[in-house]
Amino acid sequence: MLDRTFGPLLEINDLHAWYGESHILHGATLNVNAGEVVTLLGRNGAGKTTTMKSVMGIVGKRTGSVKFEGRELINLPSDAIARAGLAFCPEERGIFASLDVEENLMLPPQVRPGGLTREQIFELFPNLRERLKSQGTKLSGGEQQMLAIGRILRTGARLLLLDEPTEGLAPVIIQQIGNTIRKLKEQGFTILLVEQNFRFASTVADRYYIMEHGKIVEQFANSELNKKLETLHEYLGV
Amino acid sequence: MDINLPALFGQLLIGLINGSFYALLSLGLAVIFGMLNIINFAHGAQYMMGAFAAYFLLQYAGLNYWWALILAPVIVGGIGIVIERAFLQWLYKLDHLYGLLLTFGLALIIQGLFRQQYGSSGLPYQIPPQLTGVRDLGFTFLPNYRAWVVCFSLAVCLGTWYMIEKTRLGAYLRAATENPTLVRAFGINVPRMITLTYGFGVGLAALAGVMAAPIYAVNPTMGADIIIVVFAVVVIGGMGSIMGAIVTGFGLGVVEGLTKYFFPEASNTVIFVIMVIVLVTRPAGLFGRVA
Numbered sequence A: 001m002l003d004r005t006f007g008p009l010l011e012i013n014d015l016h017a018w019y020g021e022s023h024i025l026h027g028a029t030l031n032v033n034a035g036e037v038v039t040l041l042g043r044n045g046a047g048k049t050t051t052m053k054s055v056m057g058i059v060g061k062r063t064g065s066v067k068f069e070g071r072e073l074i075n076l077p078s079d080a081i082a083r084a085g086l087a088f089c090p091e092e093r094g095i096f097a098s099l100d101v102e103e104n105l106m107l108p109p110q111v112r113p114g115g116l117t118r119e120q121i122f123e124l125f126p127n128l129r130e131r132l133k134s135q136g137t138k139l140s141g142g143e144q145q146m147l148a149i150g151r152i153l154r155t156g157a158r159l160l161l162l163d164e165p166t167e168g169l170a171p172v173i174i175q176q177i178g179n180t181i182r183k184l185k186e187q188g189f190t191i192l193l194v195e196q197n198f199r200f201a202s203t204v205a206d207r208y209y210i211m212e213h214g215k216i217v218e219q220f221a222n223s224e225l226n227k228k229l230e231t232l233h234e235y236l237g238v
Numbered sequence B: 001m002d003i004n005l006p007a008l009f010g011q012l013l014i015g016l017i018n019g020s021f022y023a024l025l026s027l028g029l030a031v032i033f034g035m036l037n038i039i040n041f042a043h044g045a046q047y048m049m050g051a052f053a054a055y056f057l058l059q060y061a062g063l064n065y066w067w068a069l070i071l072a073p074v075i076v077g078g079i080g081i082v083i084e085r086a087f088l089q090w091l092y093k094l095d096h097l098y099g100l101l102l103t104f105g106l107a108l109i110i111q112g113l114f115r116q117q118y119g120s121s122g123l124p125y126q127i128p129p130q131l132t133g134v135r136d137l138g139f140t141f142l143p144n145y146r147a148w149v150v151c152f153s154l155a156v157c158l159g160t161w162y163m164i165e166k167t168r169l170g171a172y173l174r175a176a177t178e179n180p181t182l183v184r185a186f187g188i189n190v191p192r193m194i195t196l197t198y199g200f201g202v203g204l205a206a207l208a209g210v211m212a213a214p215i216y217a218v219n220p221t222m223g224a225d226i227i228i229v230v231f232a233v234v235v236i237g238g239m240g241s242i243m244g245a246i247v248t249g250f251g252l253g254v255v256e257g258l259t260k261y262f263f264p265e266a267s268n269t270v271i272f273v274i275m276v277i278v279l280v281t282r283p284a285g286l287f288g289r290v291a
């Protein structure tokens, strides 16, 4: 299923991005290997969300290189990027108010064969099954997050970009999302995760990157975590 | 007051006919506005082009009303698609006003060209032979063609509503209305969807034009006459609500008809009076979502 002849599944090189006149990313470089969970850490405003949006092609202007399975994406429009096999779960969740839960769940089209079935998604998130006919935005914050993750599992995308999936959620829900991420990893999904919640990230991540002012300033594996606590403290104040 | 049933029914029927056109046209405007964020002032001109398309198809290709019902929306919708690609696509990030001005200009140009070519006296268009004649309802006579217009418009309106509110394609449209960027990042070609939506909305106007041809004759100014009322209907119903456009369109047609019976002097202004009242008391319109 995963072809490793390409090197890293996602290869981001010297990525720059702008919102209008403001230059936000200043040459970010990072890789995600197939099957990994990689976490991007950084203070508020460091450019983590912008990095994800740049990968998905929804930032006004971007330069540099974003390769997925060896294929250059930097000049593609975002619909073509999605069809290459990436899926994005935005920080604000992006549940549609004019769609019911089922419509929200079924909205993203299949981009490849091999996505989870509805049943598999309901096994991960049983709450959703009970609420199929509710308006999407009538769900609780946690349920909306489950819906936002659930709907991108159907599409067959193998790389998931999850932007702060635990933001504002209760500890028990955070735990459930952590379990889900581990299960997805077991099933062969590759995940690039943005997190502020370092404690949560450390329960799921294989590797970390730290971003500051639109650049990657540090990277380390989960096994080096204890050695790096000082650095982390310095960059994140945790 | 004595109620003259045949006269009342006659006005009610005229109201329903007008309402059919109001509903079809305001539905097209609502669909376009929802997706493109553009107030399509060329809608009246496109309605007129639909009627002319029916006329041309008959004159030059020998294709009758039933063909026109299919082909005119396709042809005029196709012209709409060219307009969207050539002009409108550059305006989406700007204020509504720019789209309104551009389509208003287009409407004037289109209307001017047709008037130059065909004058402003109407060209006749016959009722299709299958729908001539009247039905005797006992208390009044119902012309078959008018019954057809009301039923067919209603069917088209409800079909469009169903497509938008109940199908998967409609879910794409609703989602893209809310957050086009995210829908596109799911892999859906949103720009193409926007283009086709404009073509569809324009096609609805053209369809109304074909249906109007046997009733009002084919006239370069027919669109300009009706579009002002339709905009009032849209303001009353609230921009962007599909069912709102349909209900308000038919409803106001009927109100207009009833006014013609009970208080004829006000029949031309009643819709605008209602518009003022709605604007003052409920600025988002009867069915509009408050922004």
Ligand SMILES: Nc1ncnc2c1ncn2[C@@H]1O[C@H](COP(=O)(O)OP(=O)(O)OP(=O)(O)O)[C@@H](O)[C@H]1O
Pocket (backbone or CB within 6 Å): A019, A022, A024, A042, A043, A044, A045, A046, A047, A048, A049, A050, A051, A091, A196
């Ligand atoms: N749409 C926008 N227009 C202009 N500037 C923006 C826009 N979105 C973000 N920015 C700016 O870009 C910088 C990086 O923002 P980004 O959202 O990528 O940060 P982040 O690391 O995700 O922060 P957080 O942890 O708060 O989500 C910030 O300074 C922010 O103010």
Ligand SMILES: [Mg+2]
Pocket (backbone or CB within 6 Å): A048, A049, A050, A091, A163
């Ligand atoms: Mg962010």
